[in-house]
Amino acid sequence: MKYKVNKKGFYGEFGGAWIPEMMYPNIKELRDNYLKILGNNEFNKTFSSLLNDYAGRPSPLYHAKRLSSFYNTNIFLKREDLNHTGAHKINNTIGQILIAQRLGKTRIIAETGAGQHGVATATVCALTGLKCTIYMGKLDIERQKPNVLRMKMLGAEVVPALSGNMTLKDATNEAMRDWINNPIGTYYLIGSAVGPHPYPDLVAKLQSVISREIKWQLKEKTGKIDPDYIIACVGGGSNALGSFYHYLNRKHVKLVAVEAAGKGIDTNESAATTVLGRTGVIHGSKTVLMQNDDGQITEPYSISAGLDYPGIGPFLAYLGKSGRVIFENITDNEALKAAFTLTHLEGIIPALEPSHALALLGKVKFRKNDVIVVTLSGRGDKDMAAYISYLEKQQPDETRI
Amino acid sequence: MNRIDKFFKNKRKDILSIYFTAGYPHLDSTAGIIRKLASAGVDMIEIGIPFSDPLADGPVIQYSNSVALKNGMNLKLLFRQLRGIRKYIDIPLVLMSYCNPILSYGMEKFCRSCNSAGIDGVIIPDLPPELYVKEFKSFFTVHNLINIMMISPQTALNRIREIDKLSTGFIYMVSSSSITGVKKGSLKEQTEYFSKIKKMKLKNPALIGFGISDPESFKHACNFADGAIVGSAFVKVLGQEGENAGTIRKFIRYLRNKINVSNYEKN
Ligand SMILES: Cc1ncc(COP(=O)(O)O)c(C=O)c1O
Numbered sequence: 322m323k324y325k326v327n328k329k330g331f332y333g334e335f336g337g338a339w340i341p342e343m344m345y346p347n348i349k350e351l352r353d354n355y356l357k358i359l360g361n362n363e364f365n366k367t368f369s370s371l372l373n374d375y376a377g378r379p380s381p382l383y384h385a386k387r388l389s390s391f392y393n394t395n396i397f398l399k400r401e402d403l404n405h406t407g408a409h410k411i412n413n414t415i416g417q418i419l420i421a422q423r424l425g426k427t428r429i430i431a432e433t434g435a436g437q438h439g440v441a442t443a444t445v446c447a448l449t450g451l452k453c454t455i456y457m458g459k460l461d462i463e464r465q466k467p468n469v470l471r472m473k474m475l476g477a478e479v480v481p482a483l484s485g486n487m488t489l490k491d492a493t494n495e496a497m498r499d500w501i502n503n504p505i506g507t508y509y510l511i512g513s514a515v516g517p518h519p520y521p522d523l524v525a526k527l528q529s530v531i532s533r534e535i536k537w538q539l540k541e542k543t544g545k546i547d548p549d550y551i552i553a554c555v556g557g558g559s560n561a562l563g564s565f566y567h568y569l570n571r572k573h574v575k576l577v578a579v580e581a582a583g584k585g586i587d588t589n590e591s592a593a594t595t596v597l598g599r600t601g602v603i604h605g606s607k608t609v610l611m612q613n614d615d616g617q618i619t620e621p622y623s624i625s626a627g628l629d630y631p632g633i634g635p636f637l638a639y640l641g642k643s644g645r646v647i648f649e650n651i652t653d654n655e656a657l658k659a660a661f662t663l664t665h666l667e668g669i670i671p672a673l674e675p676s677h678a679l680a681l682l683g684k685v686k687f688r689k690n691d692v693i694v695v696t697l698s699g700r701g702d703k704d705m706a707a708y709i710s711y712l713e714k715q716q717p718d719e720t721r722i
Numbered sequence: 723m724n725r726i727d728k729f730f731k732n733k734r735k736d737i738l739s740i741y742f743t744a745g746y747p748h749l750d751s752t753a754g755i756i757r758k759l760a761s762a763g764v765d766m767i768e769i770g771i772p773f774s775d776p777l778a779d780g781p782v783i784q785y786s787n788s789v790a791l792k793n794g795m796n797l798k799l800l801f802r803q804l805r806g807i808r809k810y811i812d813i814p815l816v817l818m819s820y821c822n823p824i825l826s827y828g829m830e831k832f833c834r835s836c837n838s839a840g841i842d843g844v845i846i847p848d849l850p851p852e853l854y855v856k857e858f859k860s861f862f863t864v865h866n867l868i869n870i871m872m873i874s875p876q877t878a879l880n881r882i883r884e885i886d887k888l889s890t891g892f893i894y895m896v897s898s899s900s901i902t903g904v905k906k907g908s909l910k911e912q913t914e915y916f917s918k919i920k921k922m923k924l925k926n927p928a929l930i931g932f933g934i935s936d937p938e939s940f941k942h943a944c945n946f947a948d949g950a951i952v953g954s955a956f957v958k959v960l961g962q963e964g965e966n967a968g969t970i971r972k973f974i975r976y977l978r979n980k981i982n983v984s985n986y987e988k989n
Contacts, residue, residue: 339821341778341847342872343896345881484784485774497777502906504876504899602821602848603775615796616826617774 324569324640330518331607332639338517340605343501347509348605350424352519358420359526371415372530375448376405378412379485380531382538382694387563387666390543394687397548399535399564399696402671408527408699409560410441410512416527417510418445426508432482432496434461434489434556435627435674437699438512442478447719456495458488461626468703484686486620489556489630493604514634517605521634528563535694536567543692550687552577553696554678555594556628558637560698561646567644578637579678582650592621593650594633595641603630608635609642624653625673627699655680657711659682660701672699673707725842726814726868726891729766730927730948737938737949738977739766739929739957741818743786744803745795746772751965752803758967760811762974767949768845769804771797771819778847782954786961797827800940801835808840816843818871830861837865845870845892851888870894875907875915882922883941892927895919895947903954905933909942916946937979952977 329565330337331354338348358364364614372378381400383498389396401409421429433439439455446453455472459481462469473477485491493515500509514524532551540546551568553561555578564648568574583591594609603618610617611631623629633641640646651659656673659680671679675698686695701708740759744752759767772790776783785981807815817836824832824846838843844867849858852869862869868891873882876899886893895916898907919928930943931951943950956973963969 337853338850339853340850342850342877342885343778343874343899345850346876397926445889484788490775494775494777498780498901501778502904504874519803600825602825604777607846610822612822612826615798616823616825617791621775654942 324645326518326522326636332636333642334600335606335608335635335638336518336521337607338605339607340517341501343504344497344517344605347500347504347691348517351464354424355420355519355523358423364419364423366421372412376411376415377403378530379534379538380404382535382542384542385667388663388682391662392682392687393689394693396682396689397539397542397692397694398669399531399694401531401560402669402675402697402700406437406441406444407702408437408441408672409531409563409696410438411444412530412563413524413527413559414438414441414445414510417523418449418451421451421508421510422449423493426506428453428454428503428507429510430454430456430496430499430507430512432456432489432492432519432628433512434458434492435625435672436461436465436472436703437627437672439477440468440471440475442510443472443475446477446539447475454481454499456482456492456499458482458486458492460487461489461492464706465626465703466706472493485662488620488626490618491542496542497604513559514562514636515557515604515606515632521606521636524559525562525566525636528559529566531560531563531696532567534563535564539692539694545620545692547571548692548694550575550577550691550693551696552579552678552681552693554579554628554698555633555637556630556674556675557632558634560696562634562636563645564694564696570641576640576646577681578641578646578648579681580648580650581625581628581656582652583622583624585652586650590622592623592628592630594621594631595648596650598632603632606632606635608632609638625656625677627672627674628677649684650679651677651680655684657708659683660708669697669700670708671697672701673704674698684713723794724866724868724891727812728985730892732899733765734927734948736944737765737929739768739949739951740764740974741768741770741951741953742957742960743770743772743783743790745793745798746786746789746957747789747960747965749793749795750803752800753807755960755965755970756807757810757814758942758965758970759974760813761967762971764813764974765949766814768816768818768953769800771817772798773820773823776820778901780901780954782903782957786957797823797832801839804839804841807979812876814842816845817841818845821846821848829858833861833865833867836867841867843868843870845894847872851885855888870895875899875911882919886924886926889926892929892948893924894951895928895930897930897932897943900932902932905935916943920946937977940977941979
């Protein structure tokens, strides 16, 4: 494969491990071991049996017929929303918890935005009996209540991050500080394809199960392995990379990553990193990053807590720069509308994050014969408050189509 | 010769280096605090360039960073404030910040500006030695600037040797596994770590930092290393008691245990 991390942990100019010395021993331990573990037979047996029997994989590839005729094309939904815990995040947490066990760790820490990664982490910690501490921005704790309660019921300690905008970036800072303070026996289970090498590579590989399944599922349904488009939303990039991974070298498949534009890219309240950002270093990685002229990281905004991050992972940054992945962005309102469209036509309530990917269907003119895969990265239970408040602001018939 | 190297030729004992954040408590505090610290007799000063996401810092320095940013501090302004400072002081000056604000300013330009401002060394916690050597070392050499590297209690022996080999100036020994301003680990653990490093007889001097906050911890550090760095405790004093010369002098004398400890009893 041409799109691959190099020995030093870089994807072109992006990536690396820009970390304080205090984190070095833990990052080195992971770097020295992750490929060995990922290549180990026992590991792979356990990993795939948990993905199947515990998480419910393979996730269906669903031909959404009413949605297809509404947009006058052919749309398949990769149903990561049907996984245990309701999002793609569980693929990564199952893989990493098995790695943590093999490294002899007894305590897990993680950051979370929407709470999906927090829930998926708390879940695998309950499954394995490991102690669990989740850092979550105070604002996110307020806007994703149901997930906070789930984490608590699963036995995790949820610690509010009180610095900055009190969202995902700040929760990530706190998780890293915890790791500096607790260097022995603790494993940092990062939730997206971000952070210092080897995390971006590790998380992309663990999520690549999504595109591995799309290949045979699409062949079964259409007779062809390759769709014309794969569309996925981007917070840090894990569901997008997982959806694109096995198609990176299949040039005729167009890969589209959808960022959150928030209230609009020229409003100062946006999370469209590739439009508004430039190269910088965040959370141990050189990547594309929203920042001011002085190199201070700026606070992103999106209605969707899972996309509310000022950077993207270095692998995706590289794929964007090299032109292999096309970046688009979608506003809060467009995403909300797309969530209702899917709900009304297919009886599927999506999470706010993949609603950004769905909204692109209404903005790009697809051909009638195009085959489009959209990754439905999560379900909407956690976002009901946002949906209901949107509904209440609409005229009676506006959300119907 | 770099001022830091020259300094350590003459003094290898009880060295006190003080950290504060540029632009805190007020935007134009910087130059005044430097001069007051120097006349209070500190050996070295570390000036923090505020950053929005100081990964290795605890609550006190996080707070001074965010106040300094709100006050409007940035690198360009800091270099302007430092202009002429060398007319007044001769002790080594070190800048401390994270990669992003420096890379945003441009590493080469940063090194050049440091040199013209009379800065002798730089500490960038999230710049690992490998990346420094590969990408930036030549800029530091050209501008006679020292990149100060860190070790922690978890750093492996062979890596400590490697870092010692790559280092000039001094080695920054992080006192325990922690972010700044947090006192952690037992005295016994610390003592073991400190004496292990002392026995290694590194080629570079070493200063101990993080969690050094009072005469006891300062003295303990000085028993094993060339001296210590005090950050959060001084930043706290600036925030609570202000920045006048008397306050600063009193705090430095307190650290050096020359005045009655009870004046500074911790609550
Ligand atoms: C359902 C869902 N989709 C997408 C994301 C964005 O993350 P990533 O870009 O890593 O897939 C999140 C993050 O919390 C999420 O919960």
